[in-house]
Amino acid sequence: MAHVQIRNVSKIYADGTPAVTGLDLDIAAGEFLCVLGPSGCGKSSTLRMLAGLEEVSTGQILVDGDDVVGRPARERDIAMVFENYALYPHLDVFANIAMPLVARRRPKAEIRDRVGRIAGTMGITEHLAKRPGKLSGGQRQRVSLARAMIRRPKMFLMDEPLGHLEEYMRIELRREIRALHEAAGGTTFYITHDQEEAAAVSDRIAVMSSGELQQLGTMKELIERPANRFVAEFVGEPPISIFEELRATGTEVSIGDWRLPLPPGSRKARPASAGVRPAHFRIAGSDMPGLSAEARLVQPMGESAAVLCDTPAGDATVIVPMAAVPREGDRFRLVAAPEHVHFFAASGRAIRSGED
Ligand SMILES: Nc1ncnc2c1ncn2[C@@H]1O[C@H](COP(=O)(O)OP(=O)(O)OP(=O)(O)O)[C@@H](O)[C@H]1O
Ligand SMILES: [Mg+2]
Structure with missing residues (x-):
C-alpha cells in the first residue's frame, strides 16, 4: 500500500x-x-x-x-x-x-x-x-x-x-x-x-x-x-436550510423571530448567513422560543418525512418521524441546539467559536 x-x-x-x-x-x-x-x-x-x-x-x-x-x-x-x-x-x-x-x-x-x-x-x-x-x-x-x-x-x-x-x-x-x-x-x-x-x-x-x-x-x-x-450546502440530504437575513446585536443574533446567542468568541466575525440541517431541527409548540413556521409541503421518505416550511426567514426543512408529521398548514416553532446552527462569514467560511 x-x-x-x-x-x-x-x-x-x-x-x-x-x-x-x-x-x-x-x-x-x-x-x-x-x-x-x-x-x-x-x-x-x-x-x-x-x-x-x-x-x-x-x-x-x-x-x-x-x-x-x-x-x-x-x-x-x-x-x-x-x-x-x-x-x-x-x-x-x-x-x-x-x-x-x-x-x-x-x-x-x-x-x-x-x-x-x-x-x-x-x-x-x-x-x-x-x-x-x-x-x-x-x-x-x-x-x-x-x-x-x-x-x-x-x-x-x-x-x-x-x-x-x-x-x-x-x-x-x-x-x-x-x-x-x-x-x-x-x-x-x-x-x-x-x-x-x-x-x-x-x-x-x-x-x-x-x-x-x-x-x-x-x-x-x-x-x-x-x-x-459550499460544503454545508453540497453535502447532506435533504439539503441544509440556509438563512441569509440575520440581525446580529451584541451577543445575540436573530434568524427571523428566533433569537439565539452568538457562539462565544465569534462576535467579531460577523455572520452573514446561518444554516441548520433538516435532521437537526425539531418541532416545538408555538409558545416556545424558536423560528415560527407553517408546514407547506410534507414529503414522506420511508419512516420519516421532510416537511418544507415557510418561516419569516425564508424556507426551512425539518425531518420528522412519520408518527409525528404535521399537516400542511399547521403552525409551530422550529428549534435547534446551538451547536447545530452553523454561521458563515460573507466569504462563505464557517465561523467557529473562539475566533475573536
Ligand atoms: N482534455 C481536456 N482539455 C481541456 N479541458 C479539460 C480536459 N479535460 C477536462 N477539462 C476541463 O477541466 C475541468 C475539470 O474536468 P474533470 O474531468 O476533471 O471534472 P470532473 O470533476 O471529473 O467532472 P465530472 O463529474 O463531470 O466527471 C472541466 O472544466 C473540464 O471541462
Ligand atoms: Mg469525471
Missing part, C-alpha cells in the same frame, strides 16, 4: 482551462479516500494525474516519499476502474479477470485459484465461461472490478465505477468494493457523485469545487462541522 502526498498540484489544460488549483491531499497508506464534488470540479483530472495519464502542470505527487511526476502510468503499480468497464469482448470472463496475472506470467494453478476466489467474492462464478457481451451491465462491472482488484497494486484508482448502474446494484457492490479494498490492502482513490456511496465505502471524503479542495474529513465531520457554506 502507498502513502500518497499531493502537494500544491495544479492542472491547466493546453487550451488554458484551469482544472485543479493548488491541491494538497495526504492519503494514508491503506486508506479509502472518496472524492465528491459537482461535475467539472477537477475530480477526474486529479485521478488522471495520480495515474500518470495526464501531466501535472505544477506541484508534486509523492508516493511513499518518491516524486512520481513524469513517471509513466505503467511504472506506478496502480489498477484502475472506470465507468465504462473496457473488457475484452472476444475473451471470456475468466480470461478477462486473469489478464493482469497472465501479463505478469503467474503460474497457471495460481491464476485459477485467484480468479476462482475473486469471482466467488463478486458473485460471478457461474459466468466465468461467458463472453462479456452475454452479461448484464452490473455483471460486466463486477468483472471489471474483479480484474482490477485481482492484483495487489499499491493503489486503486476508481472513477465512478458504479456510476451508471441501478441503485440496488450500486448498494450491493459497495460492500464488495470495500471488502476487496480491505483484502487487497491497497490505497484507494475513488470518485463518486453519490454521497451515500461515499459515506458507505470510504474512510475519508475530499470535497472539491472549482478545482479546489474545500474540506477533507469523514462524512460525520462534513455534516457536523462543514468548513464553509
Whole structure:
C-alpha cells in the first residue's frame, strides 16, 4: 500500500482551462479516500494525474516519499476502474479477470485459484465461461472490478465505477468494493457523485469545487462541522436550510423571530448567513422560543418525512418521524441546539467559536 502526498498540484489544460488549483491531499497508506464534488470540479483530472495519464502542470505527487511526476502510468503499480468497464469482448470472463496475472506470467494453478476466489467474492462464478457481451451491465462491472482488484497494486484508482448502474446494484457492490479494498490492502482513490456511496465505502471524503479542495474529513465531520457554506450546502440530504437575513446585536443574533446567542468568541466575525440541517431541527409548540413556521409541503421518505416550511426567514426543512408529521398548514416553532446552527462569514467560511 502507498502513502500518497499531493502537494500544491495544479492542472491547466493546453487550451488554458484551469482544472485543479493548488491541491494538497495526504492519503494514508491503506486508506479509502472518496472524492465528491459537482461535475467539472477537477475530480477526474486529479485521478488522471495520480495515474500518470495526464501531466501535472505544477506541484508534486509523492508516493511513499518518491516524486512520481513524469513517471509513466505503467511504472506506478496502480489498477484502475472506470465507468465504462473496457473488457475484452472476444475473451471470456475468466480470461478477462486473469489478464493482469497472465501479463505478469503467474503460474497457471495460481491464476485459477485467484480468479476462482475473486469471482466467488463478486458473485460471478457461474459466468466465468461467458463472453462479456452475454452479461448484464452490473455483471460486466463486477468483472471489471474483479480484474482490477485481482492484483495487489499499491493503489486503486476508481472513477465512478458504479456510476451508471441501478441503485440496488450500486448498494450491493459497495460492500464488495470495500471488502476487496480491505483484502487487497491497497490505497484507494475513488470518485463518486453519490454521497451515500461515499459515506458507505470510504474512510475519508475530499470535497472539491472549482478545482479546489474545500474540506477533507469523514462524512460525520462534513455534516457536523462543514468548513464553509459550499460544503454545508453540497453535502447532506435533504439539503441544509440556509438563512441569509440575520440581525446580529451584541451577543445575540436573530434568524427571523428566533433569537439565539452568538457562539462565544465569534462576535467579531460577523455572520452573514446561518444554516441548520433538516435532521437537526425539531418541532416545538408555538409558545416556545424558536423560528415560527407553517408546514407547506410534507414529503414522506420511508419512516420519516421532510416537511418544507415557510418561516419569516425564508424556507426551512425539518425531518420528522412519520408518527409525528404535521399537516400542511399547521403552525409551530422550529428549534435547534446551538451547536447545530452553523454561521458563515460573507466569504462563505464557517465561523467557529473562539475566533475573536
Ligand atoms: N482534455 C481536456 N482539455 C481541456 N479541458 C479539460 C480536459 N479535460 C477536462 N477539462 C476541463 O477541466 C475541468 C475539470 O474536468 P474533470 O474531468 O476533471 O471534472 P470532473 O470533476 O471529473 O467532472 P465530472 O463529474 O463531470 O466527471 C472541466 O472544466 C473540464 O471541462
Ligand atoms: Mg469525471
